[in-house]
Amino acid sequence: xxxxxFLVVFILGLSFLGAATLKAWALEEDKSIVYKFWKKxxxxxxxxxxxxxxxxxxxxxxxxxLDEFMKMQTIMGLKTNYxxxxxxxxxxxYRWFWDTVYSIEENRYKDVSFxxxxxxxxxxxxxxxxxxxxxxxxxxxxxxxxxxxxxxxGTADGVRILDMVNPLDYREWTLKEYSETRMPLWMLNxxxxxxxxxxxxxxxxxxxxxxxYAPAGAPFTLRAVDLGAQxxxxxxxxxxxxxxxPSRQLNNSKIGLRWQNIIGGWDYTLNYLHTYDFxxxxxxxxxxxxxxxxxxxxxxxxxxxxxASFSKTLTEGFxxxxxxxxxxxxxxxxxxxxxxxxxxxxxxxGTVDVDxxxxxxxxxxxxxxxWLFSYQFIQFIAHNTEDIPRVTTHPxxxxxxxxxxGSLDKVTTMMTLKLSTxxxxxxxxxEILILYGFDNDWRISPKVSFEINDxxxxxxxxxxxxxxxxxxxxQFDKNDQLFVETTYNW
Numbered sequence: 001x002x003x004x005x006f007l008v009v010f011i012l013g014l015s016f017l018g019a020a021t022l023k024a025w026a027l028e029e030d031k032s033i034v035y036k037f038w039k040k041x042x043x044x045x046x047x048x049x050x051x052x053x054x055x056x057x058x059x060x061x062x063x064x065x066l067d068e069f070m071k072m073q074t075i076m077g078l079k080t081n082y083x084x085x086x087x088x089x090x091x092x093x094y095r096w097f098w099d100t101v102y103s104i105e106e107n108r109y110k111d112v113s114f115x116x117x118x119x120x121x122x123x124x125x126x127x128x129x130x131x132x133x134x135x136x137x138x139x140x141x142x143x144x145x146x147x148x149x150x151x152x153x154g155t156a157d158g159v160r161i162l163d164m165v166n167p168l169d170y171r172e173w174t175l176k177e178y179s180e181t182r183m184p185l186w187m188l189n190x191x192x193x194x195x196x197x198x199x200x201x202x203x204x205x206x207x208x209x210x211x212x213y214a215p216a217g218a219p220f221t222l223r224a225v226d227l228g229a230q231x232x233x234x235x236x237x238x239x240x241x242x243x244x245x246p247s248r249q250l251n252n253s254k255i256g257l258r259w260q261n262i263i264g265g266w267d268y269t270l271n272y273l274h275t276y277d278f279x280x281x282x283x284x285x286x287x288x289x290x291x292x293x294x295x296x297x298x299x300x301x302x303x304x305x306x307x308a309s310f311s312k313t314l315t316e317g318f319x320x321x322x323x324x325x326x327x328x329x330x331x332x333x334x335x336x337x338x339x340x341x342x343x344x345x346x347x348x349x350g351t352v353d354v355d356x357x358x359x360x361x362x363x364x365x366x367x368x369x370x371w372l373f374s375y376q377f378i379q380f381i382a383h384n385t386e387d388i389p390r391v392t393t394h395p396x397x398x399x400x401x402x403x404x405x406g407s408l409d410k411v412t413t414m415m416t417l418k419l420s421t422x423x424x425x426x427x428x429x430x431e432i433l434i435l436y437g438f439d440n441d442w443r444i445s446p447k448v449s450f451e452i453n454d455x456x457x458x459x460x461x462x463x464x465x466x467x468x469x470x471x472x473x474x475q476f477d478k479n480d481q482l483f484v485e486t487t488y489n490w
Contacts, residue, residue: 047083059483093132116215161331167278203256271307307333352386406470441471
């Protein structure tokens with residue numbers, strides 16, 4: 001199998017190299033022997049588009065005098081688009097990366113296993129280097145995309161409401177754009193135009209991947225993962241973990257439907273998704289004996305997601321022109337038949353069925369031509385449809401927040417604010433994203449990027465976390481960092 005993968009990559013690489021060389025020679029009308037060879041070997045050259053990038057991402061810990069690296073990652077990407085016919089195209093996106101921070105800061109990460117570093121942090125196993133690979137089939141009223149891809153339903157800043165088709169890579173928490181951290185899945189994506197402005201999208205997804213979490217001891221390990229590792233090393237009992245994943249069979253396929261239409265300037269969608277929860281719930285069983293055994297079963301539950309979204313830019317006077325020029329948008333998702341753990345801080349006692357009602361309201365406007373103001377009000381509402389056992393001891397049981405194992409409020413409220421602008425003919429772009437939770441949980445991320453020319457871009461900024469350790473961002477309270485990025489596009 002490894003030889004086959006190597007052979008495929010070698011042939012593709014040779015083809016891309018030859019096509020790129022041929023393009024250069026073709027411009028010069030070179031009729032050399034080498035040119036004639038590639039012309040025969042790659043007759044599809046004029047239909048092949050290539051693009052790629054090389055990027056370095058480096059960050060340092062703000063505490064302790066900036067003398068500790070948190071990331072020193074090199075990323076390479078290659079995108080190809082081959083136009084087979086006027087109605088059929090093949091797109092591929094390959095991405096490789098390597099993070100040397102685990103070698104440079106070896107004392108800090110000495111407790112992270114060799115396998116975790118080289119398979120779970122530097123580059124995941126299997127086919128993750130093949131990020132996207134799909135065929136596009138175009139017709140007058142129907143478009144079909146078949147292969148490994150990501151589908152974007154929601155567009156909220158910093159949170160996911162409707163954007164639940166693909167799982168996420170959480171190795172760097174949510175610091176990167178979702179386009180970089182969504183994990184593409186193999187699927188069939190069909191979209192047809194039924195009305196002038198009405199489109200119906202149909203998804204069949206036989207593939208399954210769970211959310212990807214950093215292992216214990218990594219820079220952005222979730223508090224829940226660290227707590228699980230601590231309980232697993234408890235000498236008082238033996239821990240056995242069983243992961244139950246849905247098999248990749250047709251009868252386990254996930255199904256998605258989205259209707260998108262525009263009426264009176266209101267762009268709206270109606271969404272339905274039958275899927276599996278990407279964040280597995282933990283079911284525990286403690287058996288006393290010699291030695292005692294704690295069995296943790298992680299299972300992804302089937303869920304149904306019913307959702308809707310809307311967007312409207314107000315172009316006419318309303319409320320004394322106060323809202324003129326504002327874009328109003330919103331997303332809503334009802335998640336049915338989910339599951340959550342209950343217990344008390346750090347400790348899972350059991351699991352109950354839960355329905356969730358999540359929504360986001362956004363207000364966007366450009367001031368002074370190029371200053372974008374974007375505000376969001378977000379709430380996550382959890383309603384357990386199965387009773388949590390009552391106890392007289394203190395603390396009493398409550399639902400637990402999955403990423404931290406902290407007590408979860410029935411209603412979690414957040415607000416976000418994003419400000420951005422540009423100077424020097426859109427070459428210099430400063431921005432800041434602020435996320436605030438009503439339990440005094442913060443994240444502040446200012447960033448400045450500068451396009452040196454068409455190929456080179458540099459960027460730098462900060463990620464500052466604040467809040468209780470049970471909070472979404474507060475769990476990384478000691479992970480404030482300064483980062484710089486350098487990108488070469490070709």
